[in-house]
Amino acid sequence: MPTQTLISLDAMGGDHGPPVVVGGIKDYRTRHGGEAVTFLLHGDEAAIQAELIRLRIPDGVCQIRHTDKKIASDEKPAQAMRRGKGSSLWNAIEAAKTGEAGAVVSAGNTGALMAISKLILRMSAPGLERPAIVASWPTLRGVTAVLDVGANIESDAAQLVEFAIMGEAFHAAVHGVAQPSIGILNVGSEDIKGHEEVREAHRILRQNDLNLNYHGFVEGDDIAKGTVDVVVTDGFTGNIALKTAEGVARFISALLKEALTSGIQAKVGALIALPALKTMRQRIDPSAINGGPLLGLNGIVVKSHGGADAKGFGNAIRIAVDLARSDYLTKVGANLERLGAVLEAVPSTAEETVS
Amino acid sequence: MPTQTLISLDAMGGDHGPPVVVGGIKDYRTRHGGEAVTFLLHGDEAAIQAELIRLRIPDGVCQIRHTDKKIASDEKPAQAMRRGKGSSLWNAIEAAKTGEAGAVVSAGNTGALMAISKLILRMSAPGLERPAIVASWPTLRGVTAVLDVGANIESDAAQLVEFAIMGEAFHAAVHGVAQPSIGILNVGSEDIKGHEEVREAHRILRQNDLNLNYHGFVEGDDIAKGTVDVVVTDGFTGNIALKTAEGVARFISALLKEALTSGIQAKVGALIALPALKTMRQRIDPSAINGGPLLGLNGIVVKSHGGADAKGFGNAIRIAVDLARSDYLTKVGANLERLGAVLEAVPSTAEETVS
Structure with a gap:
């Protein structure tokens, strides 16, 4: 029996938000089992909850951390860093910083994800400017x-x-x-x-x-x-x-x-x-x-394609779990x-x- | 009626030599007409002559300049420059230098072709080290x-x-x-x-x-x-x-x-x-x-792929004629x-x- 692994998810990222993120959880559990893997979902509680019910995700698999704030797909990295605190993307990464979560998955804006990951987690590779x-x-x-x-x-x-x-x-x-x-x-x-x-x-x-x-x-x-x-x-x-x-x-x-x-x-x-x-x-x-990890950080962050479907997001979750x-x-x-x-x-x- | 155009060919270059080079002439004439285009073929006279007969190329389309010498496909550029004088590749390029030919086509070793082209024709673009x-x-x-x-x-x-x-x-x-x-x-x-x-x-x-x-x-x-x-x-x-x-x-x-x-x-x-x-x-x-011109020289040199077939060599000839x-x-x-x-x-x- 593997040890418990908690994956932090930006539920609002990408073109589709909660339907694909929760769909990804369902796909991951169906195709990869997902024993002892639980999820921390950051974003709009009502929208996430509706998807958990619709897709019949069992109780105890997911926890929701509500936030109204999200980073737009066209937001510049510098702006996202300035005003992104408290957003679903930011909070998802914070959970990896504190050690609560073993890895983060987000389908959000790549530039913002890189900048905020670097700001919160810091680079572990001394020569790299960016992940x-x-x-x-x-x-x-x-x-x-x-x-x-x-x-x-x-x-x-x-x-x-x-x-x-x-x-x-x-x-x-x-x-x-x-x-x-x-x-x-x-x-x-x-x-x-x-x-x-x-x-x-x-x-x-x-x-x-x-x-x-x-x-x-x-x-x-x-x-x-x-x-x-x-x-x-x-x-x-x-x-x-x-x-x-x-x-x-x-x-x-x-x-x-x-x-x-x-x-x-x-x-x-x-x-x-x-x-x-x-x-x-x-x-x-x-x-x-689907699922491109950002390497060189003190933590595991996996970028899902913004247009990925539930199967694609499920694969990004698999990569995050394997790395964690x-x-x-x-x-x-x-x-x-x-x-x-x-x-x-x-x-x-x-x-x-x-x- | 277009003016007369003479194309200089390295008949010994590439994996196949005369059969593909003369086959390329035939293909070019069949598919593109080739009015007022004649060819100067550098290499082994007997081997070239045999192909001209086999492929029934009319008299007057091709002239042969015999040489026994050829540059090997694995010869380093520096070595090819030192000992390449008088080879089929060298002589093919020389004919463009003197103005006798309007363009050169060779399926020979790319490094040697670039080095010898640069040596004989010189670069026309001041910033370029190589074509x-x-x-x-x-x-x-x-x-x-x-x-x-x-x-x-x-x-x-x-x-x-x-x-x-x-x-x-x-x-x-x-x-x-x-x-x-x-x-x-x-x-x-x-x-x-x-x-x-x-x-x-x-x-x-x-x-x-x-x-x-x-x-x-x-x-x-x-x-x-x-x-x-x-x-x-x-x-x-x-x-x-x-x-x-x-x-x-x-x-x-x-x-x-x-x-x-x-x-x-x-x-x-x-x-x-x-x-x-x-x-x-x-x-x-x-x-x-097929047919990649080497640009930036005082002259037109077209490289054919070493493994090209007659149709491919014919296309390289077409490019040389169009440029010339x-x-x-x-x-x-x-x-x-x-x-x-x-x-x-x-x-x-x-x-x-x-x-």
Whole structure:
């Protein structure tokens, strides 16, 4: 029997609010059991209560902390920090700070969630300005974690190594892989390829004082191949790679749809092949990979997509529970400490360390 | 009747050599007419002659310049520059330098092609260290030119603007669009997004002293949407975006193939829908978009993929002919001169120019 885990939820975040958040709880319990997991829901009590009744969530699974205040989806991070105190998002994070909850899930405004998480929980990784966001990327071999996909625009070598440490611990906790393999995203696999920051991070990881399963450089097409479990990159490149991939996937889906509805014969063929096509669709279902943790904080915060459905929110809850029940935070802490020692042992400027 | 155009071909480059190069000539003539286009083929005379006979290329279309020497596909650029003189690749480029040929096509080793092109033809864009490579990207609205996809790892604002100038002239020449729209790849569309280099390039292009049709920032998913005709990015990000997209396309193709062969019923459906699926396949056929020009040189050099087939090589020839017959080089020259004046008029360091 697992120990009791309390997950703090921003019930008002995202495009749909309580129906999807409570729907996510129901989905999580249906598909993942959810023994010994309880929830603390922050937001409009009446609206939440109505959903708990409608979806027949048993008594004792959820507690509600009422607040009228919520952060708008278009609110700027600076404004959200100034006036966000007491909002459902703020209170959800506070519950993780006090130790009451083991993790937080919110489908709210990403900028506000990052800023307020950082303000309340503080960064645990010394090199990071902002939490790193992880994307779970479906591949031929399963799922690869790609980070950072958006928060840290320019990342030096130490930050890239921090991403490796955090991504490795995340992947181990959520996918149960003992020694996840790690690659740094680059334009080629030789040591001399790429810019200074990736070559320096490559050098640090290859030394292997951090005891990580480092594979080496990987290229863009290695992501979908599943060559490694964790792909490390700066937030600029990672964000562009992720959105480019989403664009390509939508482009091909549109072509496929167009092709399979292009005439009577095509429609008949598509109808017959439908069950197989549906199975294929599940492999790239966004709900199945929803839930991007913000890594590098003293606490576990998982961002659900603003437009996610109940199944998607349920998956974000699963990730939060897996992280909260794992040794993720202590493992990352120990490895970041080790990294500090490694960085002190090497010359401080990039020019000195690369010949 | 168009004026006579001579295209210089490295007949020994790529995985296949003369069969694909001469096959490309045949394909080009079959599908694009090729009136008043003749070819200068550099390489093994006997092997080339045999292909000309086998594929029944009429007399007078091709001249052969024999050489025994060729550059290996794994030769390093520095080595290729030292010992490449007299090779098929070298001689093909020399013919463009002397003005004998209007453009060069090679499927040889990219690094060697770039290094030797730069050595012989020299760069015309002052800010570029290496030629920029353009990828033609199939989109929902046609084809978008993305550059740089590999040569210039770190690009400052002036380089990014040079890419915009060259990409615009390329797209106009090859796709016949009068004022191609241009976007800079970034992680969001607001002016404050991204790092210094993209924001500075954005500012220069927005001023519009260059008379380009500048759209603004675009995100990764805008590429496949076809939001703009030309997407500008540094070679690191562009290479990763391109290879990530190739990986995703292969991943989805693999899933589709798996789904449509997963059982009798799926196979029957696929068979009925086959003509429609084939039409779809043509939309994303790599041969149809093969041929990446190296931009920024005093001359026109088009790189064909090493593994391209005759149809792909034929498309690379088409791009070379379109560029050679257009005002591409004079237009780029005039715009680069205008850029020089724009850059002189603004403070020289990034820190001073952005508030």
